[in-house]
Every structure is written in structure tokens, then in C-alpha cells.
Amino acid sequence: MRFRFAFAVAAACAVFSVVSGAPLFAQAPPGPIAPHVVATADESKTTLSVRVVAYTIDAKLDATKHTIAATETLTYKNLTGKPQQTFPFHLYLNAFQPQSTFETEVRRSGTRGAGPNSEWEPKHFGSITVDKFEADGSGDLTSKMEFIQPDDGNTGDHTVFQVALAKPVAPGDSVTFHLTFHDQLPEVVERTGYKRDFDMVGQWFPKVGVWWHDAWNCHQFHANTEFFADFGTFDVKVTVPQNEIVGAGGDLVSTVQNSDGTKTLAYHSEDVHDFSWTASPSFTVVEDSWAGPNGPVAMHVLMSPGNMPSAQRYIDVLKGTLRLFNEWYGPYPYDRITVVDPPHGGQDAGGMEYPTLITCGTNWNMPKGALLPEIVTEHEFGHQYWYGMVATNEFEEAWLDEGINSYTEVKIMDELYGKDHSALNFPFAQLGEQGAQRISYLSSPDSDPLSRFAWKFRNNNSYGAVTYGKTATMLLTLEKVIGEDTLRQGIHTYFMRYRFTHPTGEDFIKTIEEVSGKDLHWYFNQAIYGTQVFDYEVDDAHSDPLKWWDTSMAHPKPADGIYRTYVTVRRKGDFTFPVDLVVKFDDGSTATEHWDGQDRWMRYQYDRKAEIVSAQIDPQNQILLDKNFFNNSYNDKSDSTAVHKFRNLWVFASEWLSQILSWLT
Amino acid sequence: MARSEDGTFFGGAGLVWKWQRLLWWIFAINVIFAFFATQGMVDRLTPAISHSAESQAFVHGFDVSQMVSLMGQPDSPLEFQAPTVTHFSVVFMILMLFFTGGIVAAYVRDERPTATTFFEACGHHFWRFLRLLLYMLIVFLPIGGLVAFASHMYDKIDDKSISPFPAVQFFVASAVVILLLMVIVRIWFDMAQVIAVAEDEKRMHKALRLAFGLFRRNFFSLLWLYLRVSIIAVVIVGLCLRLWMLGLKPESTVAAFLLSQFMLLIWIATRLWQRASEAIWYRQNAPVVSPEPVWTPPPVIAPIAMGEPEPYIPPTT
Numbered sequence: 001m002r003f004r005f006a007f008a009v010a011a012a013c014a015v016f017s018v019v020s021g022a023p024l025f026a027q028a029p030p031g032p033i034a035p036h037v038v039a040t041a042d043e044s045k046t047t048l049s050v051r052v053v054a055y056t057i058d059a060k061l062d063a064t065k066h067t068i069a070a071t072e073t074l075t076y077k078n079l080t081g082k083p084q085q086t087f088p089f090h091l092y093l094n095a096f097q098p099q100s101t102f103e104t105e106v107r108r109s110g111t112r113g114a115g116p117n118s119e120w121e122p123k124h125f126g127s128i129t130v131d132k133f134e135a136d137g138s139g140d141l142t143s144k145m146e147f148i149q150p151d152d153g154n155t156g157d158h159t160v161f162q163v164a165l166a167k168p169v170a171p172g173d174s175v176t177f178h179l180t181f182h183d184q185l186p187e188v189v190e191r192t193g194y195k196r197d198f199d200m201v202g203q204w205f206p207k208v209g210v211w212w213h214d215a216w217n218c219h220q221f222h223a224n225t226e227f228f229a230d231f232g233t234f235d236v237k238v239t240v241p242q243n244e245i246v247g248a249g250g251d252l253v254s255t256v257q258n259s260d261g262t263k264t265l266a267y268h269s270e271d272v273h274d275f276s277w278t279a280s281p282s283f284t285v286v287e288d289s290w291a292g293p294n295g296p297v298a299m300h301v302l303m304s305p306g307n308m309p310s311a312q313r314y315i316d317v318l319k320g321t322l323r324l325f326n327e328w329y330g331p332y333p334y335d336r337i338t339v340v341d342p343p344h345g346g347q348d349a350g351g352m353e354y355p356t357l358i359t360c361g362t363n364w365n366m367p368k369g370a371l372l373p374e375i376v377t378e379h380e381f382g383h384q385y386w387y388g389m390v391a392t393n394e395f396e397e398a399w400l401d402e403g404i405n406s407y408t409e410v411k412i413m414d415e416l417y418g419k420d421h422s423a424l425n426f427p428f429a430q431l432g433e434q435g436a437q438r439i440s441y442l443s444s445p446d447s448d449p450l451s452r453f454a455w456k457f458r459n460n461n462s463y464g465a466v467t468y469g470k471t472a473t474m475l476l477t478l479e480k481v482i483g484e485d486t487l488r489q490g491i492h493t494y495f496m497r498y499r500f501t502h503p504t505g506e507d508f509i510k511t512i513e514e515v516s517g518k519d520l521h522w523y524f525n526q527a528i529y530g531t532q533v534f535d536y537e538v539d540d541a542h543s544d545p546l547k548w549w550d551t552s553m554a555h556p557k558p559a560d561g562i563y564r565t566y567v568t569v570r571r572k573g574d575f576t577f578p579v580d581l582v583v584k585f586d587d588g589s590t591a592t593e594h595w596d597g598q599d600r601w602m603r604y605q606y607d608r609k610a611e612i613v614s615a616q617i618d619p620q621n622q623i624l625l626d627k628n629f630f631n632n633s634y635n636d637k638s639d640s641t642a643v644h645k646f647r648n649l650w651v652f653a654s655e656w657l658s659q660i661l662s663w664l665t
Numbered sequence: 666m667a668r669s670e671d672g673t674f675f676g677g678a679g680l681v682w683k684w685q686r687l688l689w690w691i692f693a694i695n696v697i698f699a700f701f702a703t704q705g706m707v708d709r710l711t712p713a714i715s716h717s718a719e720s721q722a723f724v725h726g727f728d729v730s731q732m733v734s735l736m737g738q739p740d741s742p743l744e745f746q747a748p749t750v751t752h753f754s755v756v757f758m759i760l761m762l763f764f765t766g767g768i769v770a771a772y773v774r775d776e777r778p779t780a781t782t783f784f785e786a787c788g789h790h791f792w793r794f795l796r797l798l799l800y801m802l803i804v805f806l807p808i809g810g811l812v813a814f815a816s817h818m819y820d821k822i823d824d825k826s827i828s829p830f831p832a833v834q835f836f837v838a839s840a841v842v843i844l845l846l847m848v849i850v851r852i853w854f855d856m857a858q859v860i861a862v863a864e865d866e867k868r869m870h871k872a873l874r875l876a877f878g879l880f881r882r883n884f885f886s887l888l889w890l891y892l893r894v895s896i897i898a899v900v901i902v903g904l905c906l907r908l909w910m911l912g913l914k915p916e917s918t919v920a921a922f923l924l925s926q927f928m929l930l931i932w933i934a935t936r937l938w939q940r941a942s943e944a945i946w947y948r949q950n951a952p953v954v955s956p957e958p959v960w961t962p963p964p965v966i967a968p969i970a971m972g973e974p975e976p977y978i979p980p981t982t
Contacts, residue, residue: 196827282827306829344829364829424729428910435730442737616718628738629731633718640715642723644918646743647707650750652925654699658754659932662761663851665798 048271049500053232060239066194068183080211083168088218092203095221096126099156105223109459126186134178138166159221188348195346202276219395222455224463226394229273248277249357272355304343310362317374320416330495353383369426389499399450403471440469474527480622482516490515533573537631540568543611561609570601585610677942702753713742766790772944815839898935
């Protein structure tokens with residue numbers, strides 16, 4: 001499967017190169033890589049990350065029109081080891097136009113905010129226009145800017161442009177770009193935009209691509225893709241009306257009240273790869289802090305009207321998450337985290353991560369038993385690690401951030417709120433995070449491999465099911481192979497080793513193998529690079545008197561008391577995995593078998609003075625990839641309690657539907 | 666007046682109790698239909714989970730993930746029986762339309778409903794009540810329009826308002842108004858059914874007109890009569906639901922079944938209570954219908970002979 005996958009990737013790269021006419025944009029094949037950036041000795045001593053970019057942005061928000069006028073100065077340090085003359089830039093906001101690749105894909109297959117066949121709504125129009133582009137040493141290059149479409153050749157897509165300098169930038173040298181641009185924010189769509197007086201300003205400035213695997217990596221914005229960028233520093237000034245309350249992914253350096261009724265807030269952030277901010281006059285600010293090993297972490301929670309009952313829930317889960325991430329995976333190095341609670345109707349801006357700023361989601365009547373605010377907050381904070389610091393390529397290997405983050409979400413939520421009810425906790429219904437991820441996985445278990453580029457999934461559902469649910473389920477199942485503690489240690493090692501870099505899936509796999517001391521390619525080849533279906537079952541389990549032909553021994557029990565018991569287990573799917581089988585007998589004895597699962601089926605036979613009571617594969621339900629838990633066991637005695645329970649519910653529903661209809665008569 | 670209303674209210678309950686066989690039959694038919702509607706699900710579910718250890722996920726709690734997982738299996742052992750349940754519910758509705766004539770007749774006449782009298786009344790009024798149902802659907806059309814308008818307004822308020830609460834308040838207010846309108850229509854048509862039975866009125870538009878006038882003149886009296894019983898029903902069912910969700914042990918399937926059926930029984934009983942109260946109210950308050958003037962021939966007067974006039978005889982002094 002890995003070969004086929006690599007072949008597919010190589011073929012896709014060739015096609016894209018031809019279509020785009022931009023050979024610079026060859027896509028990176030999966031596999032082991034050398035370190036992708038060259039750090040100088042001085043830098044690695046003094047900074048958390050190798051700082052490739054330094055952005056200085058001065059932006060002014062028109063809160064009525066929801067537009068931003070800005071200037072940007074970007075200093076790019078050429079650490080690619082090669083002279084660079086052509087530079088690509090992202091213009092993400094241009095995705096929100098009817099002919100963009102994003103909208104084309106949304107129309108075809110849907111995305112998280114809109115289903116297939118969704119109509120284009122003009123209120124969701126968004127744009128970013130570069131009015132002026134200059135580079136030191138090259139002068140005004142505005143006329144040389146050229147939209148490119150490295151992924152699909154859709155000329156209607158203006159989410160990436162490139163520009164060639166007058167002369168190359170030598171390795172180790174820097175180049176400074178000066179841009180003037182303006183944004184039109186859309187009404188909230190896909191994580192960004194406005195709703196009434198609320199502005200969520202994300203992916204809003206021209207952002208340079210990443211030199212990665214010996215090529216520029218600067219993908220168009222797709223329905224299912226997120227982001228990828230280099231680390232650096234951000235000095236951002238935001239000018240807004242004085243009544244606006246602002247939150248941002250940086251430390252507030254200064255606030256200046258201007259004479260025209262505006263104020264300018266200056267922020268600084270370093271060792272991050274993005275900067276976002278939000279503004280609304282309706283926010284209520286809740287401040288708290290968490291004492292971490294690296295010093296206090298300030299928590300700024302910006303609550304929207306009506307949602308204040310959830311503020312403490314955000315803070316509680318954030319503190320718990322910070323504590324456990326620090327204990328289990330590694331230190332949180334920043335001194336702040338901002339939580340943005342979008343207003344009602346603006347939930348499309350919720351559930352999103354930016355460096356040191358996350359957006360969550362709740363509503364005015366969120367019941368305590370529904371742990372959605374906690375889950376979203378935990379998940380988005382987890383991205384500070386898986387995306388924020390371990391800055392994987394979200395376009396090409398989304399499972400490395402969303403998937404690993406979904407796994408750690410399960411572990412953290414289970415630890416904080418209890419394993420079997422960490423998602424829903426009502427007296428009449430419960431749902432654990434583990435189960436929630438498994439439900440997600442089961443909704444599309446075999447359409448796409450984890451390793452597929454994010455925009456190449458069959459549809460939005462498959463992307464979500466596989467990238468989030470299957471990765472989490474795959475890692476939970478891996479605990480069965482190497483142990484929970486070993487996997488935790490492996491993820492800790494992966495984080496510490498690759499934080500502030502751009503690792504790949506192979507880096508993750510190699511780290512887990514190294515920490516566990518096991519060759520796990522047999523597993524990862526199926527679970528990550530394959531689409532094999534996992535389903536084991538107890539096909540048959542019964543006992544028979546050994547001398548069944550001797551009628552004198554038949555009833556009530558054979559005179560010699562000996563039964564022959566058969567248990568047949570079967571692998572229904574293609575996924576091979578070693579499983580444990582526990583057989584229980586009515587004299588209290590048990591037999592435990594370990595089947596390697598290589599063949600299609602295996603029969604076990606026991607001659608004992610006891611009849612079978614039950615046979616069960618994976619009694620602890622640790623193999624969560626198994627599609628069907630219900631055929632994993634066979635109890636000799638039938639128990640209809642669950643059936644009765646379902647019948648009660650369905651009968652009740654049927655009766656009440658009848659009553660509602662008959663009210664009309 | 667209050668005493669009279671109380672008499673109607675409690676008298677209705679007494680009538681339901683008195684002719685309780687109606688209640689039990691309706692309840693039994695509803696339960697039997699529900700069992701038929703869900704039998705397919707039980708047939709598929711039993712072999713899939715009754716021998717599986719995993720079924721315990723539903724016994725000592727209710728694991729939503731396992732339910733979803735079960736629903737996603739290829740042979741769909743837990744497939745929602747929506748079409749079957751809907752079909753049985755529609756059939757039940759038609760049956761209730763048929764039975765309503767017999768039920769109302771029993772309450773209006775206050776006579777023991779034997780099979781003969783009951784089904785005779787059912788058949789006698791079925792087509793009339795079917796026409797009434799069609800009329801009611803027509804009356805509900807503008808209410809449907811109002812629902813659409815309220816929904817549109819809700820979206821608009823929710824979209825414009827910075828706080829979520831104005832939209833919530835609008836939703837609650839509009840829901841109350843719409844429910845009230847539906848109840849008013851229901852009472853009007855209930856009274857039309859009572860009039861149709863009591864007066865053996867064949868013309869449903871006339872029954873509706875009479876019922877409308879009657880209801881208009883006694884609006885609050887009839888509305889309160891209906892709402893009082895509704896409130897009792899909602900409170901009892903709400904308390905039972907709460908007990909089911911919070912009070913019963915997850916594994917108490919028998920208790921849960923009995924409780925759920927008790928809720929259904931209460932619901933049916935209170936609906937019959939409303940009908941019985943309306944019937945009594947009508948008996949007590951029905952306008953005295955003046956009989957159609959009967960034509961009688963005028964008295965025969967013997968003709969006076971047109972002969973010579975009587976001679977004038979002057980008075981004597």
C-alpha cells in the first residue's frame with residue numbers, strides 16, 4: 001500500500017506541475033526527510049524556533065464595513081540552502097468567492113459549514129487584495145504578481161500568487177517585502193469573518209509559503225484544508241474604534257488612544273507561525289491564569305452576550321488541559337492563551353486554532369451534561385501543540401495535527417471528566433470521548449487512507465471521519481500493542497523532538513517505533529497508509545457431549561461429564577491484527593488464546609467437564625478499530641434486557657406519534 | 666357559574682371513569698399497534714445483541730456510541746422503524762377518526778356503549794367527521810402560514826440581535842400563541858362534533874357555524890375547561906418522564922415499560938376527559954332549539970249568510 005500511495009503522490013505531482021506550469025511547486029512525497037531548515041548555532045540557543053519570517057503589520061479595521069486596510073513588511077531569511085528568486089504567497093481570504101477552488105469543492109462535496117450542493121451566498125464573499133508589492137533591491141513588483149494554482153489549475157482561484165525578484169536571495173541572506181493590502185471579511189464562514197459587531201480576523205494577511213522538501217509548499221485553499229507556515233516573529237498594530245474589545249494571538253505591548261475616536265493596540269508574538277485577532281464591543285472579558293512550570297499563563301476569555309454561564313467551564317477545562325499537556329507531552333512555552341467565544345449565529349468562527357488564540361463554542365442554554373464547550377476548548381488548545389508548535393503540513397498530512405490532537409483530546413477529556421461520560425453525561429444517556437471518536441471513524445471507515453492529501457478525500461465526511469476519528473481510534477488501538485504509557489512516552493518524545501519544526505508522518509512513526517522498541521510498520525501500513533476494514537467475530541461457540549452418540553449419557557448431563565467445546569473466531573475484514581480470545585466455562589474455569597489473525601479463521605477445541613458460558617475477543621474493548629463490537633462475543637445464555645429497553649423506547653415513540661396524529665381527529 | 670363549570674370538569678372525569686371500557690380499548694389498540702410497528706426491529710435486534718456481552722452497554726446505562734455503532738451495521742439491526750411506525754400511526758389515526766363518533770355519542774347520551782350502539786354511532790358519524798377533519802386541515806393552513814412567518818421572524822431577530830435572548834423570547838411567545846390557536850381550533854371542532862352527534866346534524870358546515878357561535882359566546886369557559894385538563898395531562902406526563910429519566914435504574918426495563926404505558930394511559934384518559942366535559946357542557950348549556958314552526962290549517966269559520974241586513978233596533982231608554 002505504501003508503494004501505491006507513493007506512486008499516486010508522484011503521479012499527482014507530475015500532473016500538478018504540468019497543469020500549473022510551476023515546477024517550483026512539486027509536492028513532497030511522504031517518507032523520511034532530512035531536517036528541512038538549517039538553523040544557525042546562535043539562533044538555536046536564543047530562540048525556541050528557527051525564525052524564518054518576521055512580519056510587521058499595521059492594520060485598521062472599519063467595523064461598519066468589516067474591511068481592513070493594512071501595510072505589511074515581511075523579512076524572509078533564506079535558510080533553504082539555495083538561492084531563491086521566486087516567492088509564493090497565500091491569499092486565503094480569496095477562497096470565499098464563487099469561482100474559487102474552495103467554493104467549487106464545497107459545492108461538490110461540502111465542508112464543515114456547508115453541505116454538498118450548497119448555494120453560494122453573497123454575504124459570505126471575502127477577499128484580500130494586494131494593492132502594492134515592493135521588495136528591497138527589486139523595487140515595485142506589483143505588476144509582476146501572478147496568481148497560480150499549483151493544486152488544480154483552476155484559474156478562478158486566487159488564493160496563491162507568486163512574484164519573482166529582480167535577483168535571487170543568496171542562502172543565509174534576507175529579503176524584505178513591503179506590501180499594502182486590504183481585506184473584505186466575509187460573514188463568518190470557515191473560521192473567519194464577521195457577525196453583527198463581531199469580527200474574527202484570521203488568515204487575513206499575505207503569508208509566504210514554506211520551502212519544504214526542496215520545493216516551495218504553498219497550496220491553494222481548499223474546502224478541507226488548513227494551514228502551513230514558517231515560524232518567526234509578528235509585530236502587529238491593530239487600529240479599531242475605541243469601544244471595541246480586542247483579543248489577539250500576541251502580547252499586548254501598547255495601547256494608544258487616537259484623536260479620531262480609534263485606538264491602536266500593538267502586539268508582539270514570537271516563535272509562532274500565524275497571527276489572528278478578534279474585536280467586538282460586546283465581549284465580556286474574563287481573566288484568569290494558570291501557574292505553569294515556565295511561569296504563569298495568562299488566560300483571556302472573551303465571552304459573547306448570553307454565554308457567560310459557560311465562561312467558568314472554559315476556564316476549568318483550560319486549566320486541566322494545560323496541566324495534563326505539561327505533565328504528559330511537554331511544556332507550554334507561551335505566557336498567554338486567549339479564548340474567543342463567538343456570538344450566537346457566528347459559530348462558524350468557533351472551533352478554530354491559531355497560535356495562542358483559540359475560538360470555542362457554546363450557547364446560552366448549554367446543559368452541563370453536554371460537554372461540548374469543554375471538548376472544543378480542549379481540542380483547540382491541544383492544537384497549540386499539534387499544529388502550533390509541532391507545525392506539520394496540514395494540507396498534506398492533516399492526521400498529524402487533527403488526528404493526534406483528537407487522540408490527546410480523548411486522553412485529556414477522559415482524565416478530567418471520566419472515561420465513559422466525557423462527551424455526554426446525562427442520567428439517561430452517556431457518551432465517552434473514546435466512543436465519540438469511534439462513531440466518527442465508523443461513519444466512513446474505509447474511503448480514504450489517513451495519509452491522503454486533505455483536499456483529495458472522497459468528501460467532507462470522509463475527511464472528518466478518517467482524519468479525526470480514525471487517527472484517534474488507530475492510536476487508541478495502538479495502546480493495545482505497545483501500552484498506553486509507552487504511547488504517551490512516544491508522543492512526548494515526538495513533541496520534544498519536533499516542536500518548532502515541520503515533521504512528517506514518518507517522523508512520528510519512527511519516534512513511536514523507537515520509543516516502543518518495536519517494528520510497527522505492519523500496523524501503520526494498514527492503519528495509516530491503507531483502508532483495510534477491521535472486523536473480528538466469534539463465529540461459533542458451543543459445547544457438545546464428547547460421547548454424543550451414546551444416548552445413555554445424553555441427559556441431563558453425560559455420565560462422564562465431559563464436553564467438547566468448539567470456538568471458531570473469524571477475521572471478516574482485511575485488517576490483520578493479533579487478538580486475545582477468552583473462553584469461560586460453567587465450572588468457573590477460563591481459557592485464554594492469542595490468535596495472530598493471519599488466517600481467515602481459527603477454531604479452538606476444549607475437552608472439559610464443563611460447558612461453555614461465553615467466548616469473547618478483546619474482552620477489554622481495546623481494539624477500537626474493530627467495526628463491530630457486538631459480534632466479538634458470544635454468551636451461551638441469551639440476555640434480552642437490552643432488546644426490551646430498545647423496544648420500550650420504540651414502542652413509546654410509536655404510541656406518541658399515534659397520539660399526535662389522532663389529536664387531529 | 667363556577668359551580669356549573671366544576672360540575673362539567675369533574676363530571677367529565679366521572680364520565681370517562683363510568684364508561685372506562687372506551688379508554689381501555691383505545692389504549693390497548695394503541696399499544697398493540699406500537700408492538701406491531703416495532704416487531705421488525707426486535708426481530709433483527711435480538712439475534713444481533715442478545716448473545717453479545719456488548720449488549721450490557723445498554724443495560725447498565727445507555728451508551729450512545731454503541732447505539733450509533735449498532736445503527737451503522739450493514740444489516741441495520743437497530744434501523745429506525747420510521748416508515749413502519751408512521752404507517753401504523755396513520756392507521757391508528759384513521760381508526761380514531763372512526764371511533765370518535767361512538768365515543769362522543771356515548772358521552773353525549775351518557776349511555777352504556779354496547780358494541781352495537783358504539784359501532785352504529787361510529788359508522789353513522791364517520792363520513793361527517795372525515796369532512797370535519799378536512800375542514801380543520803383547511804383552518805390549520807393559515808396557522809401553518811403563521812408558523813412559517815414566526816420562523817422567519819425568529820431568524821431575522823436572531824440574526825440582528827446581539828443578545829440571543831430576544832429571539833428566544835420571541836420563540837416562546839410565538840409558540841404559546843400558535844399552540845393556543847391550535848387549541849382554540851380543536852375546541853371549536855370538538856364542539857362541532859358534539860353538536861353533530863347531539864343534534865344528529867348532517868351538515869357539517871352548519872355544525873361548525875353553530876359550534877363557532879357557541880364557542881364565541883362561551884370562549885373563556887370552554888377554553889379553561891380544555892386547558893385545565895391539558896395542564897393536568899402535561900404535568901403528570903412531565904413528572905413521569907422525569908422519573909423515567911432520573912429516577913429509574915437503567916436496568917429496570919419492566920418498571921420503565923409500566924411507567925411509559927401509564928403516561929400513555931393518562932394522555933388518552935385526559936383527551937377523553939376533555940371530550941366528556943365538552944359533551945356535558947353542551948348538555949347543560951345547549952341553546953334551546955325552538956322547534957320549526959309547524960303548519961296548521963287555520964280554523965274553519967262558518968260563512969255568514971249575505972242576506973238582508975239585520976233590522977236596526979234602536980236602544981230603548
